[in-house]
Amino acid sequence: MEQLTILGxxxxxxxxxxxxxxxxxxxxxxxxxxxxxxxxxxxxxPLSGEIAKGKVLAIPFTRGxxxxxxxxxxxxxxxxxxxxxLTTTTDFFFALASVVADEMYxxxxxxxxxxxxxxxxxxxxxxxxxxxSGTVIVTKANNHVEA
Amino acid sequence: MTLxxxxxDQSMLRGNEGLAAKMAMSILVRMAEVAGAKELLDITxxxxxxxxxxxxxxxxxxxxxxxxxxxxxxxxxxxVSGLDEHHWHEWxxxxxxARRAQRQMDAYRSMETIPTWTCAxxxxxxxxxxxxxxxxxxxxxxxxxxxxIGARTERYPDLFDICCAITGRAPAIGLHLTENxxxxxxxxxxxxxxxxxxxxxxxxxLGHLIGKVALDRIxxxxxxxxxxxxxxxxxxxxxxxxxxxxxxxxxxxxxxxAPTLGAAFQGNEPKERLEVTxxxxxxxxxxxxxxxxxxxxxxVLGSPHFSLAEFKQLAPMVKDKKKNPNVRFLVTSxxxxxxxxxxxxxLETLQSFGAQLTVDTCILATPMxxxxxxxxxxxxxxxxxxxxxxxxxxIAFGSLKDCVNSAIEGKIVRDESLWNS
Numbered sequence: 001m002e003q004l005t006i007l008g009x010x011x012x013x014x015x016x017x018x019x020x021x022x023x024x025x026x027x028x029x030x031x032x033x034x035x036x037x038x039x040x041x042x043x044x045x046p047l048s049g050e051i052a053k054g055k056v057l058a059i060p061f062t063r064g065x066x067x068x069x070x071x072x073x074x075x076x077x078x079x080x081x082x083x084x085x086l087t088t089t090t091d092f093f094f095a096l097a098s099v100v101a102d103e104m105y106x107x108x109x110x111x112x113x114x115x116x117x118x119x120x121x122x123x124x125x126x127x128x129x130x131x132x133s134g135t136v137i138v139t140k141a142n143n144h145v146e147a
Numbered sequence: 148m149t150l151x152x153x154x155x156d157q158s159m160l161r162g163n164e165g166l167a168a169k170m171a172m173s174i175l176v177r178m179a180e181v182a183g184a185k186e187l188l189d190i191t192x193x194x195x196x197x198x199x200x201x202x203x204x205x206x207x208x209x210x211x212x213x214x215x216x217x218x219x220x221x222x223x224x225x226x227v228s229g230l231d232e233h234h235w236h237e238w239x240x241x242x243x244x245a246r247r248a249q250r251q252m253d254a255y256r257s258m259e260t261i262p263t264w265t266c267a268x269x270x271x272x273x274x275x276x277x278x279x280x281x282x283x284x285x286x287x288x289x290x291x292x293x294x295x296i297g298a299r300t301e302r303y304p305d306l307f308d309i310c311c312a313i314t315g316r317a318p319a320i321g322l323h324l325t326e327n328x329x330x331x332x333x334x335x336x337x338x339x340x341x342x343x344x345x346x347x348x349x350x351x352x353l354g355h356l357i358g359k360v361a362l363d364r365i366x367x368x369x370x371x372x373x374x375x376x377x378x379x380x381x382x383x384x385x386x387x388x389x390x391x392x393x394x395x396x397x398x399x400x401x402x403x404x405a406p407t408l409g410a411a412f413q414g415n416e417p418k419e420r421l422e423v424t425x426x427x428x429x430x431x432x433x434x435x436x437x438x439x440x441x442x443x444x445x446x447v448l449g450s451p452h453f454s455l456a457e458f459k460q461l462a463p464m465v466k467d468k469k470k471n472p473n474v475r476f477l478v479t480s481x482x483x484x485x486x487x488x489x490x491x492x493x494l495e496t497l498q499s500f501g502a503q504l505t506v507d508t509c510i511l512a513t514p515m516x517x518x519x520x521x522x523x524x525x526x527x528x529x530x531x532x533x534x535x536x537x538x539x540x541x542i543a544f545g546s547l548k549d550c551v552n553s554a555i556e557g558k559i560v561r562d563e564s565l566w567n568s
Binding site (some may be wrong): 011012026028030031032035041042043044048061062063064065066067068069070071073074076077078089090092093095096097099100101103104105 | 201437532
């Protein structure tokens with residue numbers, strides 16, 4: 001079973017485990033993520049129609065609307081959010097949603113920044129474990145299926 | 148690197164300035180640490196995007212702050228809300244939804260803010276000045292304030308804007324600092340006819356293209372031979388902040404921090420260069436239309452909110468004409484701008500044409516459209532970008548004139564002459 005260990009920077013530390021949902025295309029959550037269902041609804045985005053709820057979402061950073069934070073906050077409250085988000089920059093919009101969710105509901109989701117080259121090794125379907133220290137342990141999907 | 152806080156910051160954090168200031172400062176400090184700020188800086192104005200009702204979490208956040216007695220410390224304008232407070236009954240807005248959106252409006256209004264309810268605060272009396280440090284939410288307002296005015300705000304999300312307003316502070320990061328305002332990539336217009344550059348639909352298309360190329364970087368546009376109007380730059384910015392995460396752009400010879408290429412790049416070399424050709428622009432324009440049919444139920448104008456100059460431009464186009472009875476024609480704007488348009492006589496002309504007006508909000512922020520409205524047309528790249536995902540409806544993009552002609556014809560018609568040249 002092929003495993004990768006990625007050393008990331010945990011800008012909101014936490015523990016999570018889930019299947020990866022990966023795209024190199026940035027996403028706005030407002031108009032791009034339905035917090036009621038957890039579906040990605042940006043019809044121009046490669047992940048359109050995918051369910052991000054319960055997954056480890058990997059996108060480089062947010063784009064577009066300032067309301068992305070508010071949408072992720074709703075999702076954390078409604079339990080439709082990804083279990084963790086991996087980005088290539090310290091994404092302020094995601095971080096704020098997690099900080100406010102912690103402030104309001106004592107719930108936050110871990111956010112980890114990884115390098116672009118590590119990001120390019122991720123694929124949708126990989127099993128991902130995120131640790132408090134920002135280490136991301138990835139079990140590749142292909143090998144996982146064979147095992 | 149550690150965050151240095153002043154005595155006042157620490158006093159707020161301890162709760163000496165009230166519980167609302169304590170909560171706001173606590174969020175501010177945690178985020179300043181996430182962003183790697185060394186200190187906070189004073190802001191002298193704020194614009195709050197958190198006014199848009201999305202769901203109960205946003206409402207609970209607003210009511211928590213209001214309940215703790217939150218008051219803003221700097222002049223603070225409010226973005227669109229989730230409701231046209233006085234006219235929502237005329238549309239398909241569910242009553243329960245309206246009640247919650249109204250509560251969210253009331254919460255933000257209680258904080259001694261200025262209830263402008265507009266996404267174009269830069270076209271109100273509260274327009275900031277060159278060099279002014281501000282904390283603004285709303286992607287189109289952020290990019291306009293930074294680029295067209297030269298005021299300084301980082302790309303702030305909802306919920307953070309109000310924390311800055313309550314504390315009068317913001318992290319000293321990003322676009323607040325001169326060194327982070329230099330251009331990063333150079334986009335040179337190549338053989339773009341001046342007639343097209345003068346046309347209003349050029350700017351949203353160019354903005355859409357720039358957003359996709361620049362993503363979160365600072366683009367510099369060179370080679371513009373026409374002089375764009377304020378509303379054209381507004382359309383460009385709104386588009387670039389929808390398809391990308393652009394919070395600042397420079398146009399050589401047009402925007403205040405870009406008299407020359409050297410000034411725009413602060414003496415650095417561009418990290419990347421791209422020629423903007425007609426072929427790229429045609430492709431970007433095609434992407435803004437999300438339908439293959441010419442069916443039309445409604446024309447929507449006013450994202451960002453329609454300005455007085457836009458009312459002035461539209462009025463003669465519709466004068467003594469009538470729209471097709473099967474098509475609705477909606478303009479969204481602010482209360483203040485609508486009042487000015489009324490005084491100038493433009494509203495009467497629009498109403499004789501059959502146009503409707505909505506204030507305080509827009510089609511993306513309130514569930515106002517009845518189910519029978521399925522096919523939309525707009526001159527706004529922002530409406531065009533978000534409509535398929537947010538509203539599940541088709542949308543076609545055209546110039547203001549195309550939108551008027553289509554409303555009269557009852558189907559989507561577009562003049563292709565400038566785009567085929």
